[in-house]
Amino acid sequence: MQRIGVFVCWCGSNIAGTVDVQAVSDALRNEPGVVFSTNYQYMCSQAGQDIIIQAVKEHNLTGIVVCSCSPRMHEATFRKTAAAAGLNPYMVEIANIREQCSWVHKDMASGTEKAIILGKAAVAKVNLNAPLTPGETPVTKRALVIGGGIAGIQTALDIADAGFPVDIVEKNPTIGGKMAQLDKTFPTLDCAACILTPKMVDVAQNDNIRIFSYSEVEDIKGFVGNFDVKIRKKARFVKEDICTGCGLCTEKCPVRKVPNEFNLGMDNRRAIYIPFAQAVPKVATIDPDACNMLKSGKCGVCSKVCTAGAIDYKQQDEILDEKYGAIVVATGFNPISMDKFDEYAYNQSKDVITSLEFERLTNAAGPTQGKLLRPSDLKHPHTIVFVQCVGSRCASCAEKGKEYCSKICCMYTAKHAMLIRDKYPDTEVYVFYIDVRTPGKNFDEFYRRAVEEYGVKYIKGMVGKVVPEGDKLKVQASDLIAGKQLHIDADLVVLAAAIEPDKSARPLATMLTASMDTNDFFTEAHPKLRPVESPTAGVFLSGACQGPKDIPETVSQASAAAAKVIGLLVKDKLTGNPCVASANEMMCNGCSTCERVCPYGAITYIDKEFRMPDRTVATRRVAQVNPAVCQGCGACTVACMSGAMDLRGFMSSQIIAEVDAICK
Amino acid sequence: MKVSYFPGCTLKNKAKDLDVYARKCAEILGVTLEEIENWQCCGGVFTSKDEVATKLSSLRALRYAQDRSQPLVSVCSACHNVLKQTNYLMQNDQAFANKANLYMTSNESCDPYDGTTAVYHYLELLRDVVGFDKIAEKVTNPLTGRKIAPYYGCLLLRPNSVMQMDDPENPTIFEDFIRALGAEPVVYSMRNECCGGYVTMEDPDFSKSKSNAVVNNAVSFGAECVVTACPLCKYNLDKNTHTIPVVYFTELLAEALGIKEDCDNA
Numbered sequence: 053m054q055r056i057g058v059f060v061c062w063c064g065s066n067i068a069g070t071v072d073v074q075a076v077s078d079a080l081r082n083e084p085g086v087v088f089s090t091n092y093q094y095m096c097s098q099a100g101q102d103i104i105i106q107a108v109k110e111h112n113l114t115g116i117v118v119c120s121c122s123p124r125m126h127e128a129t130f131r132k133t134a135a136a137a138g139l140n141p142y143m144v145e146i147a148n149i150r151e152q153c154s155w156v157h158k159d160m161a162s163g164t165e166k167a168i169i170l171g172k173a174a175v176a177k178v179n180l181n182a183p184l185t186p187g188e189t190p191v192t193k194r195a196l197v198i199g200g201g202i203a204g205i206q207t208a209l210d211i212a213d214a215g216f217p218v219d220i221v222e223k224n225p226t227i228g229g230k231m232a233q234l235d236k237t238f239p240t241l242d243c244a245a246c247i248l249t250p251k252m253v254d255v256a257q258n259d260n261i262r263i264f265s266y267s268e269v270e271d272i273k274g275f276v277g278n279f280d281v282k283i284r285k286k287a288r289f290v291k292e293d294i295c296t297g298c299g300l301c302t303e304k305c306p307v308r309k310v311p312n313e314f315n316l317g318m319d320n321r322r323a324i325y326i327p328f329a330q331a332v333p334k335v336a337t338i339d340p341d342a343c344n345m346l347k348s349g350k351c352g353v354c355s356k357v358c359t360a361g362a363i364d365y366k367q368q369d370e371i372l373d374e375k376y377g378a379i380v381v382a383t384g385f386n387p388i389s390m391d392k393f394d395e396y397a398y399n400q401s402k403d404v405i406t407s408l409e410f411e412r413l414t415n416a417a418g419p420t421q422g423k424l425l426r427p428s429d430l431k432h433p434h435t436i437v438f439v440q441c442v443g444s445r446c447a448s449c450a451e452k453g454k455e456y457c458s459k460i461c462c463m464y465t466a467k468h469a470m471l472i473r474d475k476y477p478d479t480e481v482y483v484f485y486i487d488v489r490t491p492g493k494n495f496d497e498f499y500r501r502a503v504e505e506y507g508v509k510y511i512k513g514m515v516g517k518v519v520p521e522g523d524k525l526k527v528q529a530s531d532l533i534a535g536k537q538l539h540i541d542a543d544l545v546v547l548a549a550a551i552e553p554d555k556s557a558r559p560l561a562t563m564l565t566a567s568m569d570t571n572d573f574f575t576e577a578h579p580k581l582r583p584v585e586s587p588t589a590g591v592f593l594s595g596a597c598q599g600p601k602d603i604p605e606t607v608s609q610a611s612a613a614a615a616k617v618i619g620l621l622v623k624d625k626l627t628g629n630p631c632v633a634s635a636n637e638m639m640c641n642g643c644s645t646c647e648r649v650c651p652y653g654a655i656t657y658i659d660k661e662f663r664m665p666d667r668t669v670a671t672r673r674v675a676q677v678n679p680a681v682c683q684g685c686g687a688c689t690v691a692c693m694s695g696a697m698d699l700r701g702f703m704s705s706q707i708i709a710e711v712d713a714i715c716k
Numbered sequence: 717m718k719v720s721y722f723p724g725c726t727l728k729n730k731a732k733d734l735d736v737y738a739r740k741c742a743e744i745l746g747v748t749l750e751e752i753e754n755w756q757c758c759g760g761v762f763t764s765k766d767e768v769a770t771k772l773s774s775l776r777a778l779r780y781a782q783d784r785s786q787p788l789v790s791v792c793s794a795c796h797n798v799l800k801q802t803n804y805l806m807q808n809d810q811a812f813a814n815k816a817n818l819y820m821t822s823n824e825s826c827d828p829y830d831g832t833t834a835v836y837h838y839l840e841l842l843r844d845v846v847g848f849d850k851i852a853e854k855v856t857n858p859l860t861g862r863k864i865a866p867y868y869g870c871l872l873l874r875p876n877s878v879m880q881m882d883d884p885e886n887p888t889i890f891e892d893f894i895r896a897l898g899a900e901p902v903v904y905s906m907r908n909e910c911c912g913g914y915v916t917m918e919d920p921d922f923s924k925s926k927s928n929a930v931v932n933n934a935v936s937f938g939a940e941c942v943v944t945a946c947p948l949c950k951y952n953l954d955k956n957t958h959t960i961p962v963v964y965f966t967e968l969l970a971e972a973l974g975i976k977e978d979c980d981n982a
Contacts, residue, residue, distance in 0.1 A: 400905055
């Protein structure tokens with residue numbers, strides 16, 4: 053039999069204004085098991101907690117009910133109080149009589165009645181509470197960062213600087229990501245390569261960081277502190293440790309017409325290539341779909357010219373098994389395909405390009421060496437039209453675009469427009485927009501400069517159609533403020549394509565059992581208070597995989613994710629949540645239903661031997677919960693048809709006792 | 717195969733070509749167009765949120781096809797648009813369907829229309845039932861070397877959620893059809909823009925500018941001829957532009973199947 057103490061909080065007038073706290077503590081005094089009941093102005097204050105500690109000692113209490121605010125607010129506080137009084141912290145129950153009672157009721161009578169009922173339910177539950185002890189698991193002190201863009205780079209550098217080893221897995225031949233393709237960065241207009249490539253070099257030189265480039269994560273098992281990860285190192289047909297990155301092979305390769313993905317297909321590369329001059333690792337890669345030697349066995353030029361002897365046409369994919377304590381997802385974004393937006397004639401004219409293509413066109417290392425020449429005839433364009441929100445904020449056309457704002461486009465378009473007007477003042481630049489959204493440090497000032505100092509023509513309204521005719525692009529648009537239709541003969545049209553998560557994110561989320569939203573962005577554990585953690589323990593989020601982000605924001609989040617990882621890796625052992633599911637093996641019929649509903653992959657099945665009453669031994673298949681992985685959601689207890697699954701701290705018997713107390 | 721055929725008013729007058737070629741070609745391709753008895757004008761435009769009255773013509777046609785378990789086929793873009801949208805309304809707006817059926821069953825002593833009739837535009841019939849590959853096999857007079865610009869106009873593809881024929885911004889059905897006839901489709905930007913439509917009655921200059929924009933764009937992409945499925949498009953383009961010929965797609969089909977002269981003499 054428990055000896056329960058009830059402590060009713062006034063929360064100043066928050067509760068006492070609508071609930072007669074004296075009546076509540078009086079009523080609960082008569083409940084089964086209750087030996088002490090009182091009320092106090094602020095139970096969470098030190099004085100209030102002292103009342104609890106005192107009462108535990110004086111009345112030999114074994115269980116505590118606090119009638120107060122939501123357990124989200126102060127459950128942890130009162131558990132600590134119980135522990136200070138020598139009780140098991142899980143012998144505390146909170147009856148929420150503030151958020152779910154006093155705040156939503158207006159009159160004292162009904163508020164008091166409900167508070168008493170909620171208190172009775174909590175008492176009924178504590179009567180069945182049992183002490184719980186959290187388990188401990190060791191931590192593998194190594195982190196995995198998936199994705200080697202600026203997000204992954206920053207996260208890896210910060211973790212490595214704290215002294216922990218980190219591995220970066222990057223699916224492309226080099227790290228650098230989208231930022232490596234950019235020309236200048238807003239709002240300061242420093243060149244992207246100048247600030248990114250030193251960081252890439254830092255990564256390469258840091259003894260704590262290993263780069264697995266041209267590699268992909270193939271499988272993830274395990275749980276926080278103890279992930280087992282399979283990494284596929286794709287064959288690049290070049291020995292990474294021998295290649296010096298001299299580039300001779302890429303000059304001699306006879307296959308010249310392979311679309312260069314780094315320049316978004318606007319020029320060509322060879323079949324053996326190094327994506328760009330500052331690539332890390334600076335190692336050549338053979339494209340097996342283009343290489344004559346790999347396709348038909350006839351060529352071998354690269355092998356002949358390579359003085360280091362790094363070419364290996366027989367190289368195979370390699371599978372690495374690695375262990376990690378924490379995983380950071382930094383898979384980034386891509387612009388959406390423009391195929392469904394043919395009103396802008398993207399597929400009909402070479403001179404209709406996306407903003408990322410524009411970045412390459414103005415980049416000194418790009419296909420035009422940074423001269424602004426339009427792709428079709430390499431002439432200087434005199435009239436350029438920028439179209440904002442192509443596929444963004446597209447609620448009415450969900451099958452084409454995205455409902456959300458892509459966030460970065462307003463700023464990069466202001467940058468593009470400004471740079472054009474600065475370099476080529478004879479060029480007319482129009483920007484069509486729905487809204488201009490430029491919050492951020494020095495962002496709005498930047499946009500204003502484009503309008504006021506650089507004379508970029510911002511027009512509120514959308515482009516309805518782009519028609520290539522002759523060497524012009526006829527742009528039909530609306531000017532919403534003037535209330536008229538506009539017809540502009542443009543030489544170049546630049547589309548601010550919406551951005552979406554990388555395609556690799558969805559299968560990765562499945563492997564990680566990490567949740568995603570309907571747009572395939574990773575979901576954070578709490579949108580405000582835990583923005584860099586996934587709800588899955590040990591999985592952290594960095595950069596645009598969680599939502600559209602610019603570089604400053606990405607870097608902030610990357611460092612924040614690193615801080616969280618470091619906080620995890622410094623621990624030698626992890627204390628688990630004891631409120632986890634457990635299977636009653638005698639009742640389990642081995643049906644696997646719980647395994648299928650578990651969103652965290654915490655349940656496995658084993659064959660176990662049982663001694664039967666007649667002294668024979670029978671082997672049965674039973675469920676096993678890994679307490680380090682279980683998050684205590686309770687889905688399995690609901691799904692279990694034989695009633696074998698129960699959640700510690702929330703046993704079915706406890707829940708039913710609460711319901712009975714409410715319905716009595 | 718037999719289908720219920722809704723010709724529409726224009727096909728009995730100004731757009732006889734569209735009708736005559738469609739029937740003859742269908743026969744060669746193994747489809748019999750059975751003209752609906754006592755069909756009435758579709759109304760010309762689909763007026764949304766309107767009373768049952770303006771949908772009755774379509775409803776009767778849909779029910780006629782339902783009674784015969786046949787798909788309902790039309791050639792005119794405008795008729796097809798009205799039929800398809802009415803069908804969609806019957807399938808998706810229960811309140812409207814109840815009201816329309818209550819009227820029909822009590823006044824016309826017939827079974828209610830249950831929304832099951834499949835509505836095809838003639839082009840869809842060619843693509844989805846006959847198959848463009850089959851048509852290519854039957855072509856006896858391939859239109860090799862001809863550069864033909866398909867003109868979709870607005871009604872054939874929109875609203876996309878209802879019409880479900882092709883991507884409204886980047887359609888290919890007409891191009892694939894032209895390829896099946898052995899000709900070369902000209903893909904141009906204005907192929908799914910409006911010709912000016914009925915505005916031609918109110919403001920002829922407006923439809924003139926719209927029609928010219930379409931044809932000039934087609935010409936700039938090298939077109940020798942424009943094909944359409946819509947009598948109103950053909951009317952506006954014929955009246956307002958004089959650079960290249962505008963013909964119905966069924967005429968082109970008849971020519972490729974080698975029966976154009978038979979039709980013309982009939």
